[in-house]
Amino acid sequence: MFLVLINYTLLRNTKDTLLITAPACGVEVIPFLKMWGVMPCAILFFLAYTKLSNILSREALFYTCLIPFLVFFGAFSFVIYPNKEWLHPTLESVSTLRASCPNVKWFISLYGVWSFAIFYVLSELWGVVVVSLLFWQFANEITRTKEAKRFYAFFGLLGNIALILSGTLVQALGEYNNSLNLEDAWGLSIAYMMMTVVVAGVLTLVVYWWMNRYVLTDPTYYEATKMTTKADKPKLSLTHSLSYLFSSKYLGLITILVLSYGITSNIIDLTWKNQIKTYLPNSNDYFAFMGRYTFWTGVVTVSFILTTKGIVNRFGWYWGAIITPLILFITGGLFFSFVLFKESLNELVSFFGVTSLYMAVMLGAIQNILSKGAKYSLFDPTKEMAYIPLDQELKVKGKAAVDVIGGRLGKTGGGLIEFILLTVTGGTQLLIAPYLFGIIAFVSLIWMGAVSNLSKLYAVKVSEKGENS
Numbered sequence: 001m002f003l004v005l006i007n008y009t010l011l012r013n014t015k016d017t018l019l020i021t022a023p024a025c026g027v028e029v030i031p032f033l034k035m036w037g038v039m040p041c042a043i044l045f046f047l048a049y050t051k052l053s054n055i056l057s058r059e060a061l062f063y064t065c066l067i068p069f070l071v072f073f074g075a076f077s078f079v080i081y082p083n084k085e086w087l088h089p090t091l092e093s094v095s096t097l098r099a100s101c102p103n104v105k106w107f108i109s110l111y112g113v114w115s116f117a118i119f120y121v122l123s124e125l126w127g128v129v130v131v132s133l134l135f136w137q138f139a140n141e142i143t144r145t146k147e148a149k150r151f152y153a154f155f156g157l158l159g160n161i162a163l164i165l166s167g168t169l170v171q172a173l174g175e176y177n178n179s180l181n182l183e184d185a186w187g188l189s190i191a192y193m194m195m196t197v198v199v200a201g202v203l204t205l206v207v208y209w210w211m212n213r214y215v216l217t218d219p220t221y222y223e224a225t226k227m228t229t230k231a232d233k234p235k236l237s238l239t240h241s242l243s244y245l246f247s248s249k250y251l252g253l254i255t256i257l258v259l260s261y262g263i264t265s266n267i268i269d270l271t272w273k274n275q276i277k278t279y280l281p282n283s284n285d286y287f288a289f290m291g292r293y294t295f296w297t298g299v300v301t302v303s304f305i306l307t308t309k310g311i312v313n314r315f316g317w318y319w320g321a322i323i324t325p326l327i328l329f330i331t332g333g334l335f336f337s338f339v340l341f342k343e344s345l346n347e348l349v350s351f352f353g354v355t356s357l358y359m360a361v362m363l364g365a366i367q368n369i370l371s372k373g374a375k376y377s378l379f380d381p382t383k384e385m386a387y388i389p390l391d392q393e394l395k396v397k398g399k400a401a402v403d404v405i406g407g408r409l410g411k412t413g414g415g416l417i418e419f420i421l422l423t424v425t426g427g428t429q430l431l432i433a434p435y436l437f438g439i440i441a442f443v444s445l446i447w448m449g450a451v452s453n454l455s456k457l458y459a460v461k462v463s464e465k466g467e468n469s
Contacts, residue, residue, distance in 0.1 A: 001159040009166040011123035034415035077194030152381035163298030171291030253454040260447035262410015272364030304377035318455035324379040331367035389461035
């Protein structure tokens with residue numbers, strides 16, 4: 001988890017900076033890319049994954065999914081990005097196309113930096129495929145419910161130490177490369193980032209191989225017959241698998257949790273990054289700021305884990321799961337107040353020597369830090385615990401459907417909402433902000449209702465399967 005989250009953090013900061021600060025681009029291109037790039041690729045991955053899960057062993061499936069990511073990110077650093085001027089159309093031709101076809105200008109902007117768009121899509125899929133699916137499926141496979149209550153939060157603790165280290169690295173690289181006064185300081189930062197990603201990815205493969213050879217073969221640590229049982233049903237076809245999954249109310253409620261988090265966090269995140277770009281238009285400055293943000297996300301998340309690790313054990317699954325939507329709704333309201341009433345609040349904050357734009361950026365950072373701290377320390381562990389009492393078919397294919405399709409649909413759903421609003425109003429991220437906050441409030445209420453219903457079903461399944469399942 002430490003290694004895959006280092007890569008997740010580096011890729012997240014790099015992909016955002018690449019697109020948001022690219023010529024003729026901005027925050028507005030992201031909803032379009034998530035709708036027409038990320039979501040279709042997530043669906044294709046799910047189709048391939050469900051097919052391969054019937055053919056390959058768990059270990060072979062892990063390697064097959066992970067290695068192509070590392071090949072691309074290595075190639076992007078050393079082949080694609082250094083030759084971007086040759087590979088991409090000229091800025092003049094892109095500007096001409098945008099002027100002649102204003103209704104599809106954001107698609108044209110993505111065409112103008114198509115390799116950056118591919119990098120963004122694969123970086124988004126890393127978070128779902130490697131973090132949410134491959135890592136957590138492996139953990140769920142070899143962990144009992146009783147053990148999960150004790151240790152899942154500490155998986156997050158170890159993983160978020162990675163956020164602190166990678167955030168420090170991002171900030172230091174951004175500031176150091178700026179000080180060199182190079183013509184392409186941002187390109188040097190990308191080279192260092194992708195070298196780190198490839199090395200951490202290879203180490204992930206090595207650790208996974210070592211665990212399968214020397215840990216999971218030792219009955220002192222792991223007895224497969226006690227941990228998991230083969231599904232009573234034969235392996236299902238893709239069509240029957242989807243029918244089986246969608247008929248499960250239990251998985252439907254988990255999907256609502258994942259969708260709700262994806263929609264609300266995505267909407268707030270894009271609005272916040274629009275404020276950051278206005279405040280810090282330079283790529284390396286933006287990158288360094290995101291490094292500081294990542295560092296504090298790690299610090300706060302570790303603090304959350306240490307202070308909330310006993311909540312599920314002491315108060316139950318429901319209280320561990322409900323805290324994240326509460327935090328997101330309250331802090332999101334504070335952030336949007338400075339976005340929506342920026343001009344009115346300028347006089348008030350001027351007494352403190354700052355502008356309302358600065359306050360929006362800082363409150364957005366605080367909102368994201370607190371909500372991600374809650375996600376890693378409470379939302380993810382409680383969500384993953386919900387899979388453990390399920391049978392093998394639902395654990396493997398159900399988790400793939402919920403995390404890959406549900407996770408992408410959540411973020412794409414937020415992007416789709418913004419896509420529709422931007423298209424209908426013909427405006428900008430700031431213009432549609434009032435509508436976005438209303439949607440966040442509505443989705444948060446649905447999220448809390450799903451937590452309540454799922455907690456009851458989870459208690460029944462744990463009771464049926466036995467405490468040590």
